[in-house]
Amino acid sequence: MEDSNNMKKTTVLMVGAGPSALAASVYTTREHIETVLVEKGVIGGLAAITDKIDNYPGFAEGIAGLELADQLQKQAERFGAKIELGEVKSIEKIGEDILVKTTDGDYSAEAVLLATGSDYKKLSVPGEKEFYGRGVHYCATCDGAFYKDKKIIVVGGGNSAAQESLFLTRFSNDITVLVRSEWRASDVLVEEVENHDAITVEMGWQVSEIVGEDNKVARVVATHLETDKTKEFAADGVFVFVGLKPNTDFIKNSKIELDDYGFIKTDSNLQTTIPGVFASGDVRSGATMQIASAVGEGATAALKLRMYLENKHRAK
Amino acid sequence: MSKNGNHASDKTPVIFYSAKWCAYCHQLQKYLDSNDITYEYLDVDVEANQQSMLEASGGRYLIPTLVINGEVYQNPPGPLVKELVNGRQQ
Numbered sequence: 001m002e003d004s005n006n007m008k009k010t011t012v013l014m015v016g017a018g019p020s021a022l023a024a025s026v027y028t029t030r031e032h033i034e035t036v037l038v039e040k041g042v043i044g045g046l047a048a049i050t051d052k053i054d055n056y057p058g059f060a061e062g063i064a065g066l067e068l069a070d071q072l073q074k075q076a077e078r079f080g081a082k083i084e085l086g087e088v089k090s091i092e093k094i095g096e097d098i099l100v101k102t103t104d105g106d107y108s109a110e111a112v113l114l115a116t117g118s119d120y121k122k123l124s125v126p127g128e129k130e131f132y133g134r135g136v137h138y139c140a141t142c143d144g145a146f147y148k149d150k151k152i153i154v155v156g157g158g159n160s161a162a163q164e165s166l167f168l169t170r171f172s173n174d175i176t177v178l179v180r181s182e183w184r185a186s187d188v189l190v191e192e193v194e195n196h197d198a199i200t201v202e203m204g205w206q207v208s209e210i211v212g213e214d215n216k217v218a219r220v221v222a223t224h225l226e227t228d229k230t231k232e233f234a235a236d237g238v239f240v241f242v243g244l245k246p247n248t249d250f251i252k253n254s255k256i257e258l259d260d261y262g263f264i265k266t267d268s269n270l271q272t273t274i275p276g277v278f279a280s281g282d283v284r285s286g287a288t289m290q291i292a293s294a295v296g297e298g299a300t301a302a303l304k305l306r307m308y309l310e311n312k313h314r315a316k
Numbered sequence: 317m318s319k320n321g322n323h324a325s326d327k328t329p330v331i332f333y334s335a336k337w338c339a340y341c342h343q344l345q346k347y348l349d350s351n352d353i354t355y356e357y358l359d360v361d362v363e364a365n366q367q368s369m370l371e372a373s374g375g376r377y378l379i380p381t382l383v384i385n386g387e388v389y390q391n392p393p394g395p396l397v398k399e400l401v402n403g404r405q406q
């Protein structure tokens with residue numbers, strides 16, 4: 001619905017359409033609560049760009065991320081969830097309602113769910129920005145196939161770095177993983193990576209520069225943290241997986257409280273410091289960064305949000 | 317003119333470099349199809365297509381890559397594509 005100022009109205013607006021918001025919207029729309037999701041990237045969030053998900057309950061043989069994202073979207077839309085493409089720029093409580101500004105127009109909502117997840121951190125070294133797409137990448141399932149039989153350097157030591165290195169072995173048998181201090185990935189993944197014939201693991205290296213030739217990546221320069229020795233690693237492609245940062249820039253100037261790392265603080269009802277604004281999934285302070293938990297939190301947030309709306313309407 | 321976009325007409329100024337395994341490409345393709353935007357679909361798993369994409373993008377390996385009226389856009393939002401082609405295809 002649109003009012004005379006071109007302000008669109010909805011009962012619930014969800015920011016992001018990753019697993020958490022999609023799950024939440026199944027709950028709200030089944031209860032006939034009008035729900036709009038605004039997504040700036042890919043519907044399904046990080047799950048959509050994960051090759052295979054082995055630990056999401058209900059799929060005995062695992063499920064491709066793209067397939068899970070597609071199913072979540074279809075299920076949400078079956079009950080009437082409306083997914084709009086656009087980026088949410090700010091959120092503000094005005095009187096009883098919440099004003100949400102997006103690149104595709106403004107919304108007035110009675111309640112909001114923030115489920116914006118997180119994004120890849122950058123290395124912030126010379127050459128990284130310049131060679132983005134010309135050898136520097138942040139998503140193996142998106143860009144790995146361009147490096148068939150090429151020399152790949154993976155930077156990082158967490159679950160994503162380990163999982164993505166294993167995925168890249170489909171295309172290349174010359175992969176070097178540079179781990180800065182120690183592994184922060186699960187033992188199962190580390191064992192698989194370390195025993196893989198196509199992967200060499202180099203511990204203790206901190207990347208200081210990405211150097212190119214002919215307008216594309218040629219090598220990675222790194223310094224060993226213990227010996228202080230500098231070494232150049234030849235590379236056609238560099239895949240960076242050095243952690244994730246919460247997508248909360250758009251609420252930095254709002255009254256929503258964030259923790260020291262930028263994640264959204266919530267109470268036990270998953271409500272933020274603005275009444276009527278809830279948060280769930282990877283973006284929430286204390287999140288466990290798993291699809292199953294993001295989906296579970298989405299369901300919880302939807303039920304708490306419904307209670308909030310009921311109480312609000314009862315009080316009128 | 318084909319709605320699913322696999323056979324673009326002569327008038328269509330959109331080239332869409334894509335691949336089966338690319339989530340962003342799937343989403344953009346769905347958007348283009350649901351907005352009746354036609355395009356020439358080129359799968360970058362075919363070597364010649366990958367080469368022509370790299371020539372167009374100045375060596376940048378990113379998909380979806382679209383060439384709209386001769387201009388290159390890498391992973392553009394659907395609404396922007398719609399805005400860019402609207403005048404030509406309606």
Ligand SMILES: Cc1cc2nc3c(=O)[nH]c(=O)nc-3n(C[C@H](O)[C@H](O)[C@H](O)COP(=O)(O)OP(=O)(O)OC[C@H]3O[C@@H](n4cnc5c(N)ncnc54)[C@H](O)[C@@H]3O)c2cc1C
Pocket residue numbers: 015016017018019020021038039040041042043044045046047050052053054055056086087088089115116117118160163164247250280281282283288289290291292294
């Ligand atoms: C490489 C990799 C492998 C993984 N493998 C597994 C696995 O095997 N099993 C598992 O359980 N988990 C895995 N995960 C973690 C899992 O993907 C996340 O826990 C899950 O996707 C979180 O869901 P979410 O909805 O909270 O956030 P996300 O999936 O991050 O979705 C958030 C969405 O919000 C959108 N958004 C952000 N800001 C805005 C804005 N301002 N306006 C509009 N939209 C916005 C984003 O574009 C995104 O689509 C993996 C993660 C990575 C990176």
